[in-house]
Amino acid sequence: MRVFDMIVDERRRAADLFSGLTADQLRRPSLCAGWTVHDVAAHLTTYLRFGQLKIYTAIVTTGADFDRFNLLLTRRAARLPIERIVARLRRGAASRTTIPRSGYDPVLSDLLLHDLDVRVPLGIRRDTPEDRLRVVFRHLTQEPSPGYTMGDRLAGLRLVATDTGWTYGSGALVRGSADELLLGISGRAWAFDRLAGDGLPLLRARVLGRTRPGAATRLMAPLRVLTSPPPRDRRARTAVAPAQVRQDG
Structure with missing residues (x-):
């Protein structure tokens, strides 16, 4: 679709x-x-x-x-x-x-x-x-837009969706259902009591300890977007969900 x-x-x-x-x-x-x-x-x-x-x-x-x-x-x-x-x-x-x-x-x-x-x-x-769900997982882990201030919160972490088999990244493990992972990495505190793995404390600290970026940092994000080539494959009327989620490590 x-x-x-x-x-x-x-x-x-x-x-x-x-x-x-x-x-x-x-x-x-x-x-x-x-x-x-x-x-x-x-x-x-x-x-x-x-x-x-x-x-x-x-x-x-x-x-x-x-x-x-x-x-x-x-x-x-x-x-x-x-x-x-x-x-x-x-x-x-x-x-x-x-x-x-x-x-x-x-x-x-x-x-x-x-x-x-x-x-x-x-x-x-x-x-x-x-x-x-695959579209969202791919977007948040691989190419989040400026509206999703992911920063480096996923660096050194390996995400495993236990219900779909999707994985992303390498390092300390964070596992849970696809829903729970998406909510956790996007900043919903509810997810942290449902996720598991030795990388969970680091993800929790990065998400809950996130500080608001300064004005210069905020302005640079949209500037990078406005000066970069548009993702034609994702804007096209025929764009479909990715066939698979990239697996690293």
Whole structure:
């Protein structure tokens, strides 16, 4: 399946999920620190409404502090009732807007991670298609966009997904299900009590001890993206999930 088609389907699934939640469920804390389930739903609409203008505005107004800018936009969008948020998700499901010169992979990654952010605390199970998880695993481990500040947190670590057999890197072991690994490496503290391996303390320390980069460092990341060749294979309408995850070591 094309990555774009996965994105469209995930947005529609998200709309269906949020539309069926109770007021109590929408008020529950998500795995995103400080955000409720309702906040996560609102966040998913901000990119649909502002597109790439959101990225450039954040660079100009906050010195590329995307975390801060996301908080501002999400807080504003979260004032809407869930019915209007769901309607926006449905209307924008087929949006082709991407992070500048970064392709569709980070868009799908954002959708799947936030899906887990909501379903895990609510106890709503789902067998996520493996090809979609593979796209996210590949993106976060091999070529994360500036929106995913991975830095060197995976250096010297070997990741093993126990349910899919995917591996990445070399060094101290961190193992768990694909869902747990994705949540752990993307900064969700919930995952650290589920993952295992002698590399877990190092990953935990790197993630939880992460400091906010200074203005110069923040500005360099989008500058590198804007001056680098776009990943044509990941932007193309025919782009599909990678056949396999690279294995190192």
